[in-house]
Amino acid sequence: MKPLFTMACQAYDRMEPLRSGSVPIGGAELNFLDLPVEETFFRMLKFGEFDIAEMSLSTYVLTLAEGSPFVAVPVFPSRAFRHSAVYVREDSPVTDPAELAGGTVGVPEYQITAAVWVRGILAEHHGLGVGSVRYRTGGLDTPGRVEKLALRLPAGVEVTPAGPEQTLSRMLLDGSLDAIYSARNPGPFNEPGHGGLRRLFPDPEAVEREYHERTGIFPIMHTLVIRRDVYERHRWLARELVKACARAKDAGLAGIGETAALRFALPWLWAEAERTRAALGEDWWPYGFEPNRTNLETFLRYSHEQGLAARRYEAEELFAPETLAEVVV
Template sequence: MACRAYDRMEPLRDGTVRPGGAELNFLDLPVEETFFRMLRFGEFDIAELSLSSYVLTLDRGAPFVAVPVFPSRAFRHSAIYVRADSPLTDPAELAGGTVGVPEYQITAAVWIRGILAEHHGLGVAEVRYRTGGLDGPGRVEKLALSLPPDIEVTPIGSGETLSRLLLDGELDAVYSARNPGPFNAPDGGGIRRLFPDPEAVERAYLARTGIFPIMHTLVIRREVYQRNRWLARELVKACERAKRAGLAGLGETASLRYALPWLWAEVERTRRAMGEDWWPYGLEPNRPTLETFLRYSHEQGLAARRYDPEELFAPETLEEVVV
């Protein structure tokens, strides 16, 4: 199993939680490495995978079967970057401009484009897209794309990076799940986020839509799944137990579990905004989020058709066992 050792996955890595009937060799790898190795070579029996990339595999031989476990979720209004001296403060002002994205099909970019089109008046085809490595040259699309003619996507040069092109004024913005390298400097390195107060925008989006965007899902290599159909449900059960164990005590004040002095306050704010289970697994609690993403993927020329959420997951994981 290749997956980052997130707090909600750490009990699977350290063995305190085990799926029934299986022993995991847990590989804690950077997500880009896991995605590349799984999509190109199918190296792992179980892997964390980009939701967008997984959807694109469904009409390309369907080599994987997902379970409704979502290791990574994130609001993405905060993932839009411009130069510090840019006059832009509203996404609609990007119309006619050029935007960098590591890959057109990455999940974060699908969410950003969809949200900006639906809620901020910037159509998907109203900007030109340049793809390539954020801080290191040479990144290419992991999956071949066949896009509508009104969507312009061009790779950057083999020695170029999106961060450098943004600073040099050749890009108007960058959509990136990771912070551009220069942004991590104390002074922001000449880069800022597009929204002056992205947290407020993200909280308003949550209040308006109820959506907490899903980034990654968990997949099983299809031949492994077909030989062991029981594994899908046992994996979901184990991931639920791991999540409960990993998040237990997150807001504890007696002794701080993490080196963040006001984490307890953030936990309380999150509970007020999102309820006790703010990171839900399973199909039904996530249906509106999945339906929205699948609509965006199809509208942006990625998914061959508009899939229903049920089509993404192993059928054994879709119904509760009633006793």
């Protein structure tokens, strides 16, 4: 009888074949739980409920300092460019990131991956030093969100929680914040006319495309982790999981540019697929270590520079060693 593993991960197109069972994991049965990412992160980090789970790259890196209860594999279910994740009021005089210096910025949690990328990109490429703004943390549209992990930040980085009844969206609208860095749109932004908010970059797609052309980076947000006790009992699982996820990605993205009968309900998705291939290459969502080395090294540098990671980790330290080794036949 094959061992059964429970995996919690959002059912993205690149993961759907694992959920449906059309792509199996060699030697294993899979119980796939399609959960929102915040729920998966919380339950895995606090209670270790799953054998395999999607996890914030930043959160995983922070667990390494105390001897992580997880082991990652180089599979990246979520990636996103993040110039589009900076929001200001519609009437804000700020038109350039450097103009936020001296201001106050809201982030759901200081350590979330999206915020690490935004701070790093704005510091390295747009002249806004990480310590040049103050940070307020809390729920974007629902009060009460707190950091999942205790942080030991260096002097010069000011991070304070919002009040128990405050939300970042409301604080931005009432002038308590000058900007928000958020992976999700603030609630008001989804309203007609964007609810009095705008993105800081007027054409973020153009800025993000230029960033990729210059750096080669399509930022990694999440990785897959195996609970360490499961990994130590089933070392073979790490490599088989990577192989299965690669097959699932290929199957899930097949037909994305089809024109005869649209697989997805977007009329010009074929054109976007062609533009994406032209800009990012045939494998624009790579798994594995070497194709993502620069991406990972940049993130690890940002995490350390921002006072989050205990030291500047080598990218190889993140993953099960057998997933880094080449199989020679």
